[in-house]
Structure formats: C-alpha cells, structure tokens
Amino acid sequence: MATVVPTAIVQGAGDGHQLTKALQSWRKRLWLQQVLRWAENGVITGLIVACLLLLVSRFTPWGAVSYWASGVAIAALLGALGAALWYRPSFARSARLVDTRLSLHDRLSTAWELRNNSAPLSILQRGDALKQLSKHRPSAAVSLRPRRMRLISIGIVAVALALLFLLPNPMNTVLQQQAAFQASLARQIAAIKQERTAIDGQSSISAQERAQIEKILSQALAKLQQAKNGTQAQQALAQAQAQLDQLRDPQANNKAQASAAASSSLQDSSNTNLSAAGKALATGDSQGLGSALQKLASQVSSMTPAQRAQLAQQIEQSASQATGNPQLNAALHQLARAVADNNPGEISDAVKALEAAAAQDSANQNTNNSINQASQTLQNAANALASSTDNSTSQNPSQSQTSAQGQNPGQGQASGQTQNPGQGQSNIPNKSSNGSGTQNNTGNKSGKNEQVDIPGQLGTGTSTVDGNGGNGQVQPGTAVPYSQVIADYEQMAHEAIDNSNIPPDLKNLVQGYFNSLEGQK
Amino acid sequence: MAKKGEGTSAQTGVEPEVQLENLGEQNEIDAAISDTGAVGEGPGEADIEEFMNIAQQLENELCSIVVGQERVIRELLLALLAGGHVLLEGVPGLGKTLLVRTLSDALTLKFARIQFTPDLMPADIVGTTIVTEQSDDNAAGSRRIFSFQPGPIFANVVLADEVNRATPKTQSALLEGMQEHTVSVGDATRPLPRPFFVLATQNPLEMEGTYPLPEAQLDRFLLKVLVRFPNAKDLIRIIDTTVGTQALRAKQVASGEQLLRLIETARAVPVATHVKEHAVRLLLATHPDQEDAPEQVHKYVRYGASPRGLQALILTGKVRALLEGRYNVSLEDLQAVAFPALRHRIILNFDGLADGITPEDLIETIIEETSA
Numbered sequence: 001m002a003t004v005v006p007t008a009i010v011q012g013a014g015d016g017h018q019l020t021k022a023l024q025s026w027r028k029r030l031w032l033q034q035v036l037r038w039a040e041n042g043v044i045t046g047l048i049v050a051c052l053l054l055l056v057s058r059f060t061p062w063g064a065v066s067y068w069a070s071g072v073a074i075a076a077l078l079g080a081l082g083a084a085l086w087y088r089p090s091f092a093r094s095a096r097l098v099d100t101r102l103s104l105h106d107r108l109s110t111a112w113e114l115r116n117n118s119a120p121l122s123i124l125q126r127g128d129a130l131k132q133l134s135k136h137r138p139s140a141a142v143s144l145r146p147r148r149m150r151l152i153s154i155g156i157v158a159v160a161l162a163l164l165f166l167l168p169n170p171m172n173t174v175l176q177q178q179a180a181f182q183a184s185l186a187r188q189i190a191a192i193k194q195e196r197t198a199i200d201g202q203s204s205i206s207a208q209e210r211a212q213i214e215k216i217l218s219q220a221l222a223k224l225q226q227a228k229n230g231t232q233a234q235q236a237l238a239q240a241q242a243q244l245d246q247l248r249d250p251q252a253n254n255k256a257q258a259s260a261a262a263s264s265s266l267q268d269s270s271n272t273n274l275s276a277a278g279k280a281l282a283t284g285d286s287q288g289l290g291s292a293l294q295k296l297a298s299q300v301s302s303m304t305p306a307q308r309a310q311l312a313q314q315i316e317q318s319a320s321q322a323t324g325n326p327q328l329n330a331a332l333h334q335l336a337r338a339v340a341d342n343n344p345g346e347i348s349d350a351v352k353a354l355e356a357a358a359a360q361d362s363a364n365q366n367t368n369n370s371i372n373q374a375s376q377t378l379q380n381a382a383n384a385l386a387s388s389t390d391n392s393t394s395q396n397p398s399q400s401q402t403s404a405q406g407q408n409p410g411q412g413q414a415s416g417q418t419q420n421p422g423q424g425q426s427n428i429p430n431k432s433s434n435g436s437g438t439q440n441n442t443g444n445k446s447g448k449n450e451q452v453d454i455p456g457q458l459g460t461g462t463s464t465v466d467g468n469g470g471n472g473q474v475q476p477g478t479a480v481p482y483s484q485v486i487a488d489y490e491q492m493a494h495e496a497i498d499n500s501n502i503p504p505d506l507k508n509l510v511q512g513y514f515n516s517l518e519g520q521k
Numbered sequence: 522m523a524k525k526g527e528g529t530s531a532q533t534g535v536e537p538e539v540q541l542e543n544l545g546e547q548n549e550i551d552a553a554i555s556d557t558g559a560v561g562e563g564p565g566e567a568d569i570e571e572f573m574n575i576a577q578q579l580e581n582e583l584c585s586i587v588v589g590q591e592r593v594i595r596e597l598l599l600a601l602l603a604g605g606h607v608l609l610e611g612v613p614g615l616g617k618t619l620l621v622r623t624l625s626d627a628l629t630l631k632f633a634r635i636q637f638t639p640d641l642m643p644a645d646i647v648g649t650t651i652v653t654e655q656s657d658d659n660a661a662g663s664r665r666i667f668s669f670q671p672g673p674i675f676a677n678v679v680l681a682d683e684v685n686r687a688t689p690k691t692q693s694a695l696l697e698g699m700q701e702h703t704v705s706v707g708d709a710t711r712p713l714p715r716p717f718f719v720l721a722t723q724n725p726l727e728m729e730g731t732y733p734l735p736e737a738q739l740d741r742f743l744l745k746v747l748v749r750f751p752n753a754k755d756l757i758r759i760i761d762t763t764v765g766t767q768a769l770r771a772k773q774v775a776s777g778e779q780l781l782r783l784i785e786t787a788r789a790v791p792v793a794t795h796v797k798e799h800a801v802r803l804l805l806a807t808h809p810d811q812e813d814a815p816e817q818v819h820k821y822v823r824y825g826a827s828p829r830g831l832q833a834l835i836l837t838g839k840v841r842a843l844l845e846g847r848y849n850v851s852l853e854d855l856q857a858v859a860f861p862a863l864r865h866r867i868i869l870n871f872d873g874l875a876d877g878i879t880p881e882d883l884i885e886t887i888i889e890e891t892s893a
Contacts, residue, residue: 096795105851110793120565121789125848 016115019126022133027094029138035084040150042080046073047157054164061174101141104132181230188381189224192217195377204366213374216243230385237382242516244375252368258324259361265318271311273299284362293351300339300347312340327357490514564786572786572843578774582627586769587620588762589755596746596861603836604784605743606699606719608865615748617722621680627771628780630677637687643694647704648672669706674698677714677777681721685731692738695719699741716780736868743833745865790839792850800834800855806887807867815890817883821873826866833862856888
C-alpha cells in the first residue's frame with residue numbers, strides 16, 4: 001500500500017467563475033439527458049397506463065376508453081417532458097452527478113460548494129477538480145442515446161397496446177346494447193312526455209284527475225331518466241301503471257256494461273223518443289239525450305194510461321238492466337214511476353237525474369279513457385324497452401327467458417311479449433287461454449272482466465310467438481280471469497319473497513301489487 | 522503556513538501554568554484551522570507536498586519492517602495524522618509492539634511502553650510525588666523537598682500493552698491524558714508532550730482475568746484497528762526479514778514538530794456539506810432509537826456511536842483523502858474509515874452477542890443502507 005501523490009498541483013488554480021464555466025456544458029448535457037430520459041419514462045408510463053385502461057375496458061363497459069387511453073398516454077409524455085424541462089439540474093446537482101458519473105470522488109461538488117473560498121487548500125482543490133474534469137468531455141461521458149432496455153420496454157408495451165386496440169373487445173357488444181337501451185329509453189321518455197301533454201290538454205276530465213295522472217307520469221319520467229338498466233325502467237313503468245290502475249273506478253266496467261245494457265233496452269223500445277234516448281245514451285250524446293227526454297216528457301201527458309203504463313214498463317225494464325250503475329238505475333226507476341204517475345214535475349226531475357247520470361257516465365268514461373291511454377303508453381314503452389333489451393339479450397341464448405303479459409278486458413284482449421326470439425309455447429296446467437289479443441290492445445273494457453296483467457303465464461292453449469327480430473310478440477289464447485289464478489300467483493310470490501328469490505327492493509312492489517288486487521278478487 | 526506546532530514543546534519540564542496557557546491558545550488555533558471557511562489562511566501547496574512526502578515515506582518505512590499488515594499500517598497512519606489514539610486488537614505475535622516501536626523510531630519521538638498488569642497502579646503510569654534531598658548552600662546542608670517524578674505517560678508515543686489486563690482504576694489513569702493531553706497529580710495539572718499518541722493493544726482471546734475497557738475509555742480511541750493474521754505470502758516475507766542476520770530498523774522520517782504540521786494540514790482539508798450530512802447519517806444509523814436506522818441496528822445495538830465517532834469519521838476521512846491524492850473528503854473516504862472509527866463505539870445488546878453479530882456486520886449494513 002502506498003500513499004498516492006496528487007497528480008499535479010495546479011498553479012493558479014481556477015476560481016469560481018472557471019468552475020461555473022466548466023460545469024455549464026455538463027449541466028446542459030445533463031439537462032438534455034434528463035429530458036430524454038424522463039420522456040422515455042413518460043412514454044413507458046403512459047403506454048402502460050393506457051394498456052391498463054384498455055385492459056379494464058375488457059371487463060367493464062367503458063365507451064370512452066380509447067379517448068382516455070390516448071389522453072393518458074399523451075398526458076404522461078407531456079407531464080414528463082414538462083417536469084424534465086422545469087426541474088433543470090442545478091449546478092450543485094450537476095456537480096454531484098458528474099462526480100458520480102466520472103468517479104471524481106466528490107471533487108466537483110466540493111469545489112462547487114467552496115467555489116468562493118480563498119483558502120489555499122480550497123484553491124488547490126478547485127484546481128484539482130477542474131483538472132480531473134478537463135480529462136472528460138460531456139458528449140462522451142453523458143450519452144443521449146436511448147438505453148436498450150428502455151427501447152425494448154417501449155416496444156413491448158407498444159405491441160401490447162396495439163393488440164389491445166385491435167383485438168375485438170367483448171364489452172363493445174354490451175356498450176352497443178347500452179346505447180340501444182338509452183336510445184330506446186329516450187324515445188319512450190319523449191312518448192310519455194307527449195302523452196302527458198296530451199292529457200294535460202284534455203278538458204273532458206276533471207282537473208283533479210288530470211293532475212293525478214300528470215303526477216304519476218311525471219314520477220315515471222323522473223324514474224326513467226334515472227334508470228340505469230332495463231329492470232329499473234320496467235319497474236318504474238310497472239309502478240306507474242299500478243298507480244294509474246288505482247285511479248280507475250273499480251266499478252267502471254260494471255257501470256259501462258249496465259249503461260250499455262240499459263241503452264240497448266231503451267233502443268228496443270217502440271217509443272221513438274225513448275229509443276232515441278237509448279241511442280243517445282249509448283253514444284254519450286248528451287244533447288240528443290236531453291232532446292229525446294224532453295220530447296218524451298211532453299209526449300207523456302198526451303198518452304193514454306195504458307200507453308204510459310207500457311212506456312213505464314219499458315223504462316223499468318231498462319232500469320233493471322242498469323243495476324250495475326246505481327245512479328242510472330235510480331234515474332230510470334224515477335222516470336218510470338213519474339211516467340206511470342203522469343206527474344210532470346217528477347218527470348222533469350227524473351229527466352234531469354237521467355241526464356246527470358248520463359253525464360256522469362260520460363265523464364267517467366273519459367277519465368277511464370285517459371287513464372287507459374296513459375297506461376297504454378306506459379305499456380308500449382315497457383314493451384319497447386323490453387324489446388330493446390331483448391335484442392341485446394337474444395344474442396346470448398342462455399340468458400333468454402319467456403314472459404307474457406295478458407291484458408284481458410272482457411273482450412278477451414291480451415298482449416304478450418317474450419324475450420325469447422325463438423318460438424315458444426307456454427303451458428300452465430289447468431289454465432287455458434286462447435284469445436285473439438294483440439300486443440297493441442286498446443284497453444276497451446267492454447267485457448265483464450277487469451284488465452289484469454299476468455306476467456309470464458299463459459294458458460294451456462298454443463301460443464304463437466312472433467320471433468321476428470326478437471320482438472317476441474306473443475299472441476296468446478283466451479285470457480284467463482285473474483280471479484282464477486291470482487291466488488296461485490300470490491302464493492308463488494309469497495314463497496319467492498320468503499325464499500329471498502326476489503330482491504329486497506322489489507319485495508314491497510310485489511307485495512303492493514297483490515294488495516292492490518286484494519279488493520278485486 | 523504558520524508553524525503552530527512549534528509553540529508547544531515536547532519537553533516536560535515547563536511550569537504547568539505556562540503550559541496550560543499555551544494549551545488554551547493551541548486549542549483556539551486548532552479550532553481556527555479546522556474551519557475550512559478561513560479566508561486566505563491555512564496550509565498551502567508546500568504543506569501538501571510535505572504531507573504527501575512524509576506520509577509516503579512513513580508508510581514505506583513501516584511496511585518495510587512490519588510485513589503483511591498494510592491495512593493496519595494505513596489505519597494507524599490515519600489515526601496518527603489525525604492526531605488520535607489507536608486501540609490495536611489482535612492475538613500476540615502479530616507485530617503490534619513492533620509496529621508501534623517502528624513508528625516511534627521513524628518519527629524520532631519519545632517512546633514509552635507500559636505493560637498493563639492487574640497490579641499496575643495509576644501512579645505507575647502518571648507518576649508520583651516523592652521526597653528528595655536538595656542541597657541548601659545557605660544552610661550548608663541539605664533539605665528534603667517534594668518533587669514530581671513523571672510516569673511513562675510523559676512520552677510522545679505511549680504503548681499501553683494489553684491495556685485490558687489492568688484494573689479499571691488504572692485504565693482510567695489514561696483518560697485525562699488521552700482527552701486533555703494533561704495529567705493531574707495531587708494539586709497540579711501537568712501537560713503532556715506534543716504530539717501525544719496512545720497506542721493500546723489488547724488480546725481478544727485471553728479474556729480471563731481481564732477488565733474490558735469501559736465505553737468512556739473506548740470512546741477516546743480515535744480508531745480501533747484489528748490486527749489480522751498474515752497470509753502465507755506475508756509469512757514468507759516475515760521469515761525473510763526477521764530471522765536473518767540483518768536487523769532492520771526504521772529510518773527517521775519526520776520529527777514531532779513536522780508531525781504536528783501534518784496534523785494541521787490534514788485538518789484543513791475541505792469537506793462538502795453533503796459529505797458531512799452523509800457522515801451524520803452514518804452515525805445516526807448506529808443508534809437503535811433512530812427511525813432511519815437499519816433493522817439490524819434496532820435489533821442488536823444497545824448504544825450507538827457518540828459524536829466523537831463523527832469527529833473520527835471526518836478527521837480520518839480528511840487524512841485518507843490526502844493519502845489518496847485528493848484535497849477533499851469523499852463519501853468513499855467516510856465509508857472506508859467507518860469500520861475502524863465506529864466498530865468500538867457500537868455497543869451490542871445481549872441478542873447481538875448471543876447471535877454472534879459483530880459491529881463490522883452492522884457497519885456494513887449501515888453503509889449499504891445509507892448509501893442507497
């Protein structure tokens with residue numbers, strides 16, 4: 001081991017200015033190298049993050065992932081470049097880096113720190129540092145060439161990114177489905193808004209009922225706008241439909257049937273005025289009814305007792321047909337008695353009562369029509385949404401399911417829908433349905449049964465399924481009165497609730513549905 | 522360069538009061554020298570050349586006589602040129618005493634050897650006051666007076682051989698001399714000659730009947746140097762140089778005054794802030810209560826190195842920088858001197874001793890972690 005003698009003791013060792021000048025070129029070179037290195041890092045980081053985002057988009061639907069991936073990659077590069085430009089190496093740091101790169105044993109950093117020190121040893125030290133530094137050149141010692149490992153890394157990540165971009169993403173289908181659903185939802189929302197506007201302009205129904213219908217539709221719209229999937233939208237629509245159903249007069253059908261029977265009976269009368277009144281009652285022509293009744297009233301006084309008795313009997317028969325409509329029944333009874341008694345005052349009162357009953361029936365009919373119209377709009381929306389969802393799910397046969405809804409007014413109208421694009425046959429033992437209903441039922445309640453939706457169940461009759469495009473319109477057989485099946489369904493629903501087969505947030509809906517039907521059994 | 526070392530004499534017959542005043546002045550000068558920020562003062566080119574020449578000659582002389590202990594010689598030089606004391610640890614027969622003797626020969630310094638034994642008393646080291654007869658011309662007779670008889674510690678190079686064999690009471694007689702360079706006997710404090718080096722040896726094997734040096738005593742040694750067994754090649758050289766007819770003796774290389782100048786030159790070597798910070802990190806990393814300390818330190822260390830350890834790192838780092846041909850201390854210097862400077866200042870706990878952990882293991886870990 002021997003003591004090393006200093007290479008040379010520099011005469012007139014350089015001052016701080018010389019050191020600064022000598023370090024300047026190194027500092028620039030190191031800065032440039034830093035910019036390039038950080039840019040490399042930024043590129044690699046950006047590409048890796050872009051890869052990760054694209055990878056995530058293969059497990060989670062993410063429509064804007066391409067923009068995000070591109071943005072992140074560019075942002076990382078720009079961020080790295082900006083940081084590299086901003087954090088320019090100071091002279092002290094440059095001295096430290098050069099010390100490390102050239103193995104100068106902290107000569108430069110010490111010299112830089114003591115650049116203003118005039119002690120002889122400090123001057124010697126600076127001279128020594130400058131001498132050591134002069135043996136090297138920045139261009140040779142600080143390479144600007146990209147490192148091979150970095151280039152390989154960039155290449156690998158770039159290839160991975162390209163593959164992720166080019167290979168088909170299974171989530172694209174989901175995204176298309178979501179887009180279709182959203183478009184369909186927007187259309188249905190527009191349709192419901194239009195319907196709400198139409199109902200708002202109807203003067204034939206009372207303001208209170210109009211407000212109630214509007215409120216229900218507005219709530220449905222709000223929920224639809226917040227719906228994130230088809231299930232939520234269907235729930236919102238079903239809930240709105242249930243609320244609309246509650247607005248209906250439970251006896252409306254009976255009243256309508258009674259009114260129709262009574263008007264039919266009146267039309268059969270040999271008395272032309274009474275027959276005209278029956279016609280007017282059947283068509284809801286209040287003016288015609290009033291005119292016919294006035295003529296009848298004036299005719300009564302000129303009739304013989306036998307004719308009055310016959311006329312009273314005919315009116316009484318009509319009244320007996322209108323037992324389902326108490327008001328009409330009472331008015332007809334009153335008219336029959338007044339005609340029989342030939343009491344002009346009573347006849348006039350009876351005529352007024354009959355006109356009032358007819359007007360009430362007409363108003364009720366208008367209200368029900370509006371409700372039906374709104375309900376039908378909601379039903380159409382539900383069908384359309386189901387159809388759009390169906391289009392998406394039909395691409396996966398394993399997810400297909402069959403459901404049917406039958407709206408069965410007394411005329412046996414029914415509608416059906418299925419999410420199974422193929423042909424299917426729904427069978428329920430001991431329950432047959434063989435009607436001719438179509439999906440676009442008008443909701444006429446001219447029959448005796450009430451309108452009831454029976455999801456997913458049909459009778460034993462053969463159901464033809466329109467599998468065109470997966471719309472799955474079912475044209476079922478005859479609708480089954482709900483009273484025959486509601487108990488079974490209620491039992492099934494309770495069991496499903498008990499077995500937790502129904503999500504907690506839907507339990508109340510199911511419970512409420514069956515409770516709402518409780519009084520209609 | 523001011524020859525500040527010339528102000529203190531190697532003689533021992535100076536009045537204590539005068540010596541104390543001189544000592545205070547010397548401390549002030551030392552402090553001024555240690556300030557690297559001094560403007561236009563301090564050692565210059567000639568001093569550096571002198572340092573290099575003498576250090577190289579000294580090292581060559583020692584290496585020519587003490588064979589196979591180059592590392593020990595280098596570490597001994599580091600302590601010597603830093604003005605510190607050295608604890609040499611090694612089994613008997615490795616040339617520790619020869620090394621110290623050769624060193625004193627090369628430096629023309631007064632050498633004293635004290636063989637520490639259990640019955641050695643402090644007065645045997647520092648000296649004692651005895652009654653002597655002094656002729657009295659006026660009384661035409663003699664009179665008895667008390668006079669101080671200096672002990673062997675009043676030398677430039679004191680070899681405390683097998684220092685751990687004396688009792689702690691006797692060991693502590695070295696404390697004041699090593700730190701203050703003075704000796705207090707009775708009511709008088711007497712300065713020791715300058716330069717003053719204590720080179721103590723201890724045998725790590727024969728621990729029975731020994732008194733391990735207390736931490737306070739250990740801390741006063743600038744370096745602890747481990748003397749290893751030489752390898753086969755060096756053993757051959759030992760045969761050639763020691764059992765022949767030729768008796769080797771070291772040439773005189775430098776005087777005590779020159780040595781003092783070399784010490785001052787070394788102290789003037791500048792140290793950058795980041796190097797100082799690294800030294801502080803090294804030192805703090807030896808303390809188990811520091812959060813940044815390595816896990817092994819937390820586990821095995823009872824006490825870490827004192828601030829004297831930091832002084833030892835920097836001082837010996839400065840000397841090493843000059844010996845390596847540089848005018849500044851580098852991180853590598855600190856790491857190189859960390860082992861001899863810190864190994865005796867790290868006190869292991871029971872777990873460390875039981876697991877066979879050595880301070881060298883811990884220092885290596887500390888260097889790795891603080892350099893990362």
